[in-house]
Amino acid sequence: MIQQIRIDNFKSLVDFEIRLAPFTCLVGLNGSGKSTVLQALDFISQQMRGELGEWLVLRQWDKRDIGSRLTAKKNIDLFVQVELPGCDLIEWSASFNRQSLRCTSEEVFHDGIRLLKVEDAECWLTYGGDAGLRTRKIDVIFEYQGSILSQLKSNQICEILQVLKEEIASIRSLDLLSPEYLRQRTRESAGYLGLGGQKLSAYLHELGSEERERLLDQLQKVYPRLTDIDTRSLRSGWKQLDIAERFAGKILKTPARHVNDGMLRLLAVLSQLSSDEHFLLFDEIENGINPELVEFLVDALVASDHQVLVTTHSPVILNYLEDDIAKKGVIYLYKKSDGATQAIRLFEIPSLAEKLRFMGPGEAFIDTQLTELDKEIQTLQLLWVSQEGKDASVAER
Structure with a gap:
C-alpha cells in the first residue's frame, strides 16, 4: 500500500503532504485542490511509466501547466512511501525537471539501505546476496522521461526496486470519467x-x-x-x-x-475492482449515480482489495462509512492564505472528533461551518508547532 505522498511545486501543491488509507476520501470547498491531488498522483504514476510527454498531450497540458505559480522553484520534488507485506517500508524521492521531463536526481531507501541513487547523469544500484551488498555504477547515456526506473529492466534492478516500480506504476486515475467518453x-x-x-x-x-x-x-x-x-x-x-x-x-x-449515465459509470468503476491496478482514483464519485445506488458503490469500493482514493462534494458519501474508516480515510483539503493546498484528517480536528461521538460522519460534516473550521485548523497548527518546540527543548536538556 502507498502510505504517504509528499509533493512540492505541482500546481497548488506546495510542500504538500498526505497520508493515505486503504480507502481515502477527499472533501473540501470548491477550488481547495481535490482534483489537483488526483492529478498529482497520476503524475507520480507516470514517472514509472516514462510517458510524460504523451501524458501531457492526453490532458491537453503544457509543461508550464504542472508547475506552481506560488513559488519560483523550477523542479517538482516528489516523495513516496510504500508499505510492503510485513510492514517493510520503501521510500522513493526525486526531483523532476519540467524542461527535460526527467527526474534529474533520485534516491530509494529500504530498511536504511540506499538501493538507488541518480545524480548528474550517473546511477548507482545496490544489490544484495550471499556475498553481501554490492554497488554498481551505470553511466546514463540513454534518453528517458520520468524516473530512470521506467527504463531499467527487471534483470537490471533488485526485487525491492521492481516492487516499488510496479506499485507506483499501478496508480490508475479515472478523474475525467464521463458518460460521453464511456459511450x-x-x-x-x-x-x-x-x-x-x-x-x-x-x-x-x-x-x-x-x-x-x-x-x-x-x-x-x-x-x-x-x-x-x-x-x-x-x-x-x-x-x-x-x-x-x-x-x-x-x-x-x-x-x-x-x-443511462449511472449504469455506465457503475459499470466502469466496478470493472476496475477486478483489474491488476493496485490504486484507483475517482473524482466526484457520486456524479451521475442515483442516491439509492451510492451506498452500494461506496460499500464495493471500501470492501475492495484495491487501494482507493475518491473525492466527493456529497456528505451522504461520508454517512455510508463506518466510523473507523472515516477517522483514518476522510481527508479535509483547504487552502492557506498564500493559496497553497494543505491536508488534514477531518476527524482529527477536535470539534469534528467530538461531533463524531454523536453523529454520523456526513452529519458531522454538514453541521460544520467550513469558514470556522479553517480558523480551528490554524489554531490547531499553532498548538502543534508550540508543542514541537517544547519537545525539542526538552530533548536538548
Missing part, C-alpha cells in the same frame, strides 16, 4: 480504461468470461433486469458494447450510446 467505441484498451473511460467497450471485450460474469453478478444486485453485458467486434476492429435487459419476458439490447 465511445474503441479498437483496443491495452488493459486500461483511459482517464475518461473512453476505452470501456474494448476493455470489457478483452475481459475474461469469468471476470465478466462476476461483474454482471455485482450489477444485477442493483439492476435485477440486467441479463448480459454483451460486446462484439465490428468492422476494422471497433468494439461495440450492448446492455441486455429482460422486460415482460423479452430480452432487449441497448447500445452503449443509449444506456
Whole structure:
C-alpha cells in the first residue's frame, strides 16, 4: 500500500503532504485542490511509466501547466512511501525537471539501505546476496522521461526496486470519467480504461468470461433486469458494447450510446475492482449515480482489495462509512492564505472528533461551518508547532 505522498511545486501543491488509507476520501470547498491531488498522483504514476510527454498531450497540458505559480522553484520534488507485506517500508524521492521531463536526481531507501541513487547523469544500484551488498555504477547515456526506473529492466534492478516500480506504476486515475467518453467505441484498451473511460467497450471485450460474469453478478444486485453485458467486434476492429435487459419476458439490447449515465459509470468503476491496478482514483464519485445506488458503490469500493482514493462534494458519501474508516480515510483539503493546498484528517480536528461521538460522519460534516473550521485548523497548527518546540527543548536538556 502507498502510505504517504509528499509533493512540492505541482500546481497548488506546495510542500504538500498526505497520508493515505486503504480507502481515502477527499472533501473540501470548491477550488481547495481535490482534483489537483488526483492529478498529482497520476503524475507520480507516470514517472514509472516514462510517458510524460504523451501524458501531457492526453490532458491537453503544457509543461508550464504542472508547475506552481506560488513559488519560483523550477523542479517538482516528489516523495513516496510504500508499505510492503510485513510492514517493510520503501521510500522513493526525486526531483523532476519540467524542461527535460526527467527526474534529474533520485534516491530509494529500504530498511536504511540506499538501493538507488541518480545524480548528474550517473546511477548507482545496490544489490544484495550471499556475498553481501554490492554497488554498481551505470553511466546514463540513454534518453528517458520520468524516473530512470521506467527504463531499467527487471534483470537490471533488485526485487525491492521492481516492487516499488510496479506499485507506483499501478496508480490508475479515472478523474475525467464521463458518460460521453464511456459511450465511445474503441479498437483496443491495452488493459486500461483511459482517464475518461473512453476505452470501456474494448476493455470489457478483452475481459475474461469469468471476470465478466462476476461483474454482471455485482450489477444485477442493483439492476435485477440486467441479463448480459454483451460486446462484439465490428468492422476494422471497433468494439461495440450492448446492455441486455429482460422486460415482460423479452430480452432487449441497448447500445452503449443509449444506456443511462449511472449504469455506465457503475459499470466502469466496478470493472476496475477486478483489474491488476493496485490504486484507483475517482473524482466526484457520486456524479451521475442515483442516491439509492451510492451506498452500494461506496460499500464495493471500501470492501475492495484495491487501494482507493475518491473525492466527493456529497456528505451522504461520508454517512455510508463506518466510523473507523472515516477517522483514518476522510481527508479535509483547504487552502492557506498564500493559496497553497494543505491536508488534514477531518476527524482529527477536535470539534469534528467530538461531533463524531454523536453523529454520523456526513452529519458531522454538514453541521460544520467550513469558514470556522479553517480558523480551528490554524489554531490547531499553532498548538502543534508550540508543542514541537517544547519537545525539542526538552530533548536538548
